[in-house]
Amino acid sequence: MNRGIFITFEGGEGAGKTSVIARLQQELAAGGNEVLVTREPGGIPIAEQIRSIILDRAHTMMDERTEALLYAAARRQHLVEKVLPALNDGQIVLCDRFIDSSLAYQGIARGLGMEQVWSINQFAIGDMLPDLTIYLDVAPEVGLQRIANAAGREVNRLDLESNDFHQKVRAGYLALCEKFPERIVKINAEHEPDVVYQQVLQHIGRFLNNIE
Numbered sequence: 001m002n003r004g005i006f007i008t009f010e011g012g013e014g015a016g017k018t019s020v021i022a023r024l025q026q027e028l029a030a031g032g033n034e035v036l037v038t039r040e041p042g043g044i045p046i047a048e049q050i051r052s053i054i055l056d057r058a059h060t061m062m063d064e065r066t067e068a069l070l071y072a073a074a075r076r077q078h079l080v081e082k083v084l085p086a087l088n089d090g091q092i093v094l095c096d097r098f099i100d101s102s103l104a105y106q107g108i109a110r111g112l113g114m115e116q117v118w119s120i121n122q123f124a125i126g127d128m129l130p131d132l133t134i135y136l137d138v139a140p141e142v143g144l145q146r147i148a149n150a151a152g153r154e155v156n157r158l159d160l161e162s163n164d165f166h167q168k169v170r171a172g173y174l175a176l177c178e179k180f181p182e183r184i185v186k187i188n189a190e191h192e193p194d195v196v197y198q199q200v201l202q203h204i205g206r207f208l209n210n211i212e
Contacts, residue, residue, distance in 0.1 A: 002090055003087055003088065003090065004086060004087035004088070004089065004090045004091040004092055004093060005087075005092045005093070005131050005132075005208070005211070006083065006087055006093050006095070006128075006130045006131050006132075007092065007093065007094050007095070007130060007131060007132045007133070007134065007204065008094075008095045008096075008097065008098040008100070008130040008132075008133045008134070009021055009094070009095070009096055009097070009133070009134045009135075009136065010097060010098075010100045010101060010104075010133055010134070010135045010136070010173060010184075011135060011136035011137065011138060011143075011173070011189060012138060012140055012143050012166055012169050012170055012173070013140070013143050013144055013147055013158060013159050013166065014138065014142070014143025014144055014145070014146035014147045014150075015136035015137070015138045015143055015189050016136055016138070016146070016189050016193065016196060017096050017097075017136055018096060019193060019197075020134075020136065020196065020197055020200050021037055021094050021096055022037075023197055024094060024197075024200065024201065024204065025037050025094060027201065028092055028094075033091075033092050034089075034090065034091045034092065035091065035092045035093075035094060036082075036086040036091045036092070036093045036094070037094045037095075037096075038078070038082055038083065038093065038094070038095050038096070039095065039096035039097060040071075040074065040075060040078060040095060040096065040097040040098055040101065041054055041055075041070075041071055041074035041075070041078070041097075042074070042078070043078045043082050043083075043095075044077060044078055044081045044082050046074070046077045046081075047074040047075075047077050047078045050070050050073060050074040051074060053070065054067060054070050054071065054074075054157070055156035055157050055158065056156075056157060057156065057157050057160060059157060060157065060160075062157075064106060064110040064111070064112055065112065067106060067110065068102060068106040068110070068112060068117055068120055069120060071101075071102050071106065072102065072120045072121050072123070072124040073124070075098070075099070075102075075121065075124050075125060076124040076125065079124070079125055079128060083095065084128075095130075098130055098133070099118075099121050099125060099129070100133060100135075100173070100176050100184070102117050102120075102121055103117055103118060103121075103172060103176060104169050104170075104172030104173045104176060105158070105169055105172070107172060108168050108169065108171060108172030108175070109161075109165050109166075109168040109169045109172060114172075114175075129183070130183065131183075131207075131211075132183065132185065132203075132204070132207050133180075133183050133184045133185070134184075134185050134187060134200055134203065134204070135173055135176075135177055135184050135185065135186045135187065136187055136189035136196065136200075137170070137173070137174070137186055137187065137188055137189055137190075138189040138190050139170070139190065140163055140166035140167055140169070140170060141163065142190055143166075144159065144163075144166065147159055174186075185203045187199050187200060187203070
């Protein structure tokens with residue numbers, strides 16, 4: 001049986017990742033593919049509990065290194081318990097966030113440095129990188145306004161960070177796009193949702209056709 005395909009979705013707060021993934025899952029499944037949708041941090045009970053600690057708005061005093069280590073721990077358990085079994089079963093895995101989030105948020109925005117955060121995560125994931133990463137680029141003020149307008153969407157600890165923090169996150173992602181152009185596809189997520197989705201669909205369709 002052929003190994004599955006690991007596709008991750010990245011972006012700042014309010015970029016629209018969840019909506020895009022939900023539509024994509026339906027389209028890929030309708031085409032006869034077996035698709036698993038999951039998220040980070042979370043996706044499995046242990047990682048969801050770590051998620052609740054990381055994103056709790058009461059934990060504003062959390063140390064930057066503690067935060068980075070918690071993300072890496074959740075990532076490891078999620079990978080071995082959910083992602084790898086699905087890939088070994090030949091499924092397409094659509095994951096809301098993966099290692100690039102840590103590199104942008106903790107490496108750049110928290111000031112820990114990408115190399116240091118990469119080292120932590122390399123211990124957690126080995127050489128397991130996504131086959132394709134879709135980065136939904138949105139200005140922080142646009143993304144945060146979307147969150148403010150979205151009824152029912154959880155407001156977590158990261159949403160409460162300063163605009164400067166979110167600008168650094170975006171700068172981190174843009175640096176990753178330049179560093180890994182063969183893996184990361186940048187899409188302007190400030191367009192209308194249908195336009196954004198169609199662009200995502202085109203890139204993923206092209207990618208899947210190239211590996212068949």
